[in-house]
Amino acid sequence: MSDAVHLSLADDIALITIDNPPVNVASRAVRAGLMMALDRAEAAGVARVVLTGAGKTFVAGADAKEFSAPPRPPHLPDIANRIESFPVPVVAAINGAALGGGLELALACAARVAAPRATLGLPEVTLGVVPGAGGTQRLPRLVGLEQALSLIPEGRVIGAAEALRIGLVDAMTDDPVAAARILALPDRPATGARPAPACDPVAIEAARKQAARRSPQQIAPQRAIDLIEAAVRLSLAEGLALERQNFLDLKTGDQAAALRYVFFAERAAMGQGKAQGADVRSAVVVGGGTMGAGIAYALAGIGVTVTLVETDAAAVERARANIARLFDDAVKRGKASAERAASDMERLFTFRAGYDDLPPVDIAIEAVFEDLSIKRQVFAALDAALPETAILATNTSYLDPDRITEGLRNPTRFLGLHFFSPAHVMKLVEVIRARDTGPETLVTALRLAARLRKIPVLAGVCDGFIGNRILTRYRQCCDVMLIEGALPAQIDAAMRGFGLAMGPYEVQDLSGLDIAYANRKRLGWKTMPGFRYIPIADRIVEETGRLGRKTGAGWYDHTGGKAVSSALIDGIVVEESARAGIVRRRFTDAEIVARATAAMVEEGFRILGERIAERAADIDLVMIHGYGFPRWRGGPMHWAGRVGLSEILRRIEGYAAEDPLSWSVPDLLARAAAEGKTPEEL
Numbered sequence: 001m002s003d004a005v006h007l008s009l010a011d012d013i014a015l016i017t018i019d020n021p022p023v024n025v026a027s028r029a030v031r032a033g034l035m036m037a038l039d040r041a042e043a044a045g046v047a048r049v050v051l052t053g054a055g056k057t058f059v060a061g062a063d064a065k066e067f068s069a070p071p072r073p074p075h076l077p078d079i080a081n082r083i084e085s086f087p088v089p090v091v092a093a094i095n096g097a098a099l100g101g102g103l104e105l106a107l108a109c110a111a112r113v114a115a116p117r118a119t120l121g122l123p124e125v126t127l128g129v130v131p132g133a134g135g136t137q138r139l140p141r142l143v144g145l146e147q148a149l150s151l152i153p154e155g156r157v158i159g160a161a162e163a164l165r166i167g168l169v170d171a172m173t174d175d176p177v178a179a180a181r182i183l184a185l186p187d188r189p190a191t192g193a194r195p196a197p198a199c200d201p202v203a204i205e206a207a208r209k210q211a212a213r214r215s216p217q218q219i220a221p222q223r224a225i226d227l228i229e230a231a232v233r234l235s236l237a238e239g240l241a242l243e244r245q246n247f248l249d250l251k252t253g254d255q256a257a258a259l260r261y262v263f264f265a266e267r268a269a270m271g272q273g274k275a276q277g278a279d280v281r282s283a284v285v286v287g288g289g290t291m292g293a294g295i296a297y298a299l300a301g302i303g304v305t306v307t308l309v310e311t312d313a314a315a316v317e318r319a320r321a322n323i324a325r326l327f328d329d330a331v332k333r334g335k336a337s338a339e340r341a342a343s344d345m346e347r348l349f350t351f352r353a354g355y356d357d358l359p360p361v362d363i364a365i366e367a368v369f370e371d372l373s374i375k376r377q378v379f380a381a382l383d384a385a386l387p388e389t390a391i392l393a394t395n396t397s398y399l400d401p402d403r404i405t406e407g408l409r410n411p412t413r414f415l416g417l418h419f420f421s422p423a424h425v426m427k428l429v430e431v432i433r434a435r436d437t438g439p440e441t442l443v444t445a446l447r448l449a450a451r452l453r454k455i456p457v458l459a460g461v462c463d464g465f466i467g468n469r470i471l472t473r474y475r476q477c478c479d480v481m482l483i484e485g486a487l488p489a490q491i492d493a494a495m496r497g498f499g500l501a502m503g504p505y506e507v508q509d510l511s512g513l514d515i516a517y518a519n520r521k522r523l524g525w526k527t528m529p530g531f532r533y534i535p536i537a538d539r540i541v542e543e544t545g546r547l548g549r550k551t552g553a554g555w556y557d558h559t560g561g562k563a564v565s566s567a568l569i570d571g572i573v574v575e576e577s578a579r580a581g582i583v584r585r586r587f588t589d590a591e592i593v594a595r596a597t598a599a600m601v602e603e604g605f606r607i608l609g610e611r612i613a614e615r616a617a618d619i620d621l622v623m624i625h626g627y628g629f630p631r632w633r634g635g636p637m638h639w640a641g642r643v644g645l646s647e648i649l650r651r652i653e654g655y656a657a658e659d660p661l662s663w664s665v666p667d668l669l670a671r672a673a674a675e676g677k678t679p680e681e682l
């Protein structure tokens with residue numbers, strides 16, 4: 001018997017236990033072990049087989065590591081078929097997560113018993129594929145078309161109680177193995193032998209629209225719907241064959257490769273927080289505005305006590321109201337009871353105006369105005385008020401952390417923790433290693449990020465770190481296209497067409513034009529030598545006072561919740577082209593996308609070349625989780641690798657030849673292209 005699968009025979013029952021820690025993925029060893037165990041159980045002439053998982057999971061799915069290679073037998077669909085046609089009933093005792101291939105095995109069983117903590121789902125579409133071992137054919141036969149449509153195309157995972165309600169499991173009990181041994185089996189055909197569910201064209205059409213809205217341009221969710229629809233008209237054998245063909249076809253495609261890559265990059269980033277280190281139990285958060293309130297609320301969410309420091313009594317009250325609003329939202333969304341929210345706010349928060357009598361906390365996180373001298377005053381005060389063991393972190397977006405630390409007693413415990421807005425929602429945090437940041441400081445911060453269930457990405461010190469630096473370059477490239485002939489709405493639409501959540505001008509309207517304006521001033525773009533300065537955005541702020549949605553107008557007019565192109569803004573754009581002596585030309589959407597993405601990749605290669613980021617994957621995680629880059633394209637660096645670095649190089653060389661002030665080839669890109677490497681190999 002294989003180590004990954006155990007068989008025990010007693011009382012006419014074969015108990016097969018899948019034991020492949022940590023999460024019992026259906027690796028080749030598990031598949032081979034299962035086939036062997038089933039053969040032995042049959043030879044032993046048992047009356048029933050109970051199939052379960054060791055530890056806390058049933059089977060968490062296929063082994064995504066095997067996805068990049070051709071599948072090796074025995075294949076999961078064959079095991080599912082063997083279970084379904086087994087001479088005696090096989091009952092699944094679902095002790096924990098039954099996901100993907102795990103649920104497909106359970107679906108082939110004669111009945112299913114689940115522990116209350118079990119989770120069930122077919123999340124394959126999140127990896128760019130469809131279920132490949134009968135999920136799309138057996139699930140609709142078991143729970144009906146509508147439920148299958150609500151689960152598979154978005155990869156939704158449900159709890160045992162819901163699974164019981166929709167008929168996905170037959171019973172829920174604390175000891176599913178014991179229950180599976182004695183469960184009275186209803187007299188019914190195997191799932192696969194049941195009649196196909198009734199066709200429901202309305203439900204199918206609704207699911208298609210929903211998938212197109214939720215996962216635009218993604219192939220797998222639509223294919224999953226095709227397959228569920230096929231279950232209505234095809235025999236099981238035909239449906240299974242069609243499903244397998246789709247699975248194998250999607251598996252080798254660009255989208256699945258990108259989604260797998262991001263999945264592993266996330267796992268690696270989150271794994272960094274598993275290192276041994278001190279656990280943060282108490283924190284000071286300085287500044288209770290947009291970011292401070294969100295950070296403080298996130299910390300409280302993992303039981304960290306927070307002392308929130310503001311400037312004066314009025315600011316304290318504003319901060320208190322900001323945090324109370326976050327608790328209220330959670331209550332409204334049904335995430336917490338009103339009593340629980342009130343008691344957490346009372347129990348976990350203290351508010352202070354100033355630094356007198358601060359408790360000796362483990363960490364202080366600063367989120368005050370983006371102003372170097374204010375931040376330096378804050379850190380001087382924290383340095384004096386807190387024990388020397390406390391970690392000091394800044395949430396600055398652009399300022400140089402090494403200048404903020406000047407004069408600190410012990411700069412090794414200082415670092416940047418760059419959260420994204422809203423800080424309690426966004427999963428990304430850039431962990432900025434400042435000049436003197438010590439290793440224990442980093443480890444503690446990474447552990448904290450892991451407890452907050454964030455994706456931490458290590459970054460070195462530079463203007464804007466990874467994400468805002470790429471954003472700045474990308475926007476500058478778009479501004480050049482404006483002055484040469486494009487309009488904001490066209491650029492936004494083209495970038496949305498590529499898959500970005502929003503276009504660059506829509507994003508500015510959301511976050512406020514004043515932020516980028518202040519940044520351009522700080523960098524001195526207007527007078528910077530050797531730099532192609534485009535005055536359009538500055539003119540909008542200085543002459544029109546349109547700062548985005550918060551003022552009802554920015555790049556667009558915002559009326560009745562809609563963004564409408566503005567003749568005034570388009571007029572300024574055209575005027576600036578004339579002033580610069582530029583004859584405006586037509587840009588195709590493809591050209592806009594090619595240039596804007598090349599600008600991101602160009603900056604990404606600089607960041608990698610300077611070792612601001614350690615890996616291309618880190619850059620991709622930042623752009624996906626902080627800036628709406630489409631996950632299914634794998635991030636700008638992965639995407640560049642798929643396009644081919646020599647092609648990207650050729651594009652940038654072409655742009656640089658016509659506009660050397662805006663473009664130049666990063667050394668690392670030239671080298672990687674010459675050596676035929678992908679960004680991931682650098």
Ligand code: NAD
Nearest residue numbers: 287288289290291292310311315367368369370396397421
């Ligand atoms: P904000 O204006 O909403 O809040 C700043 C808060 O700091 C205010 O409540 C203010 O009263 C308080 N404050 C100012 N000086 C203080 C002092 N000396 N002591 C104590 N409190 C003080 O600003 P924000 O958007 O929360 O940004 C805060 C920081 O986070 C900035 O450095 C910003 O660059 C950074 N950041 C912002 C975002 C974002 O999207 N808003 C994202 C990432 C990082």
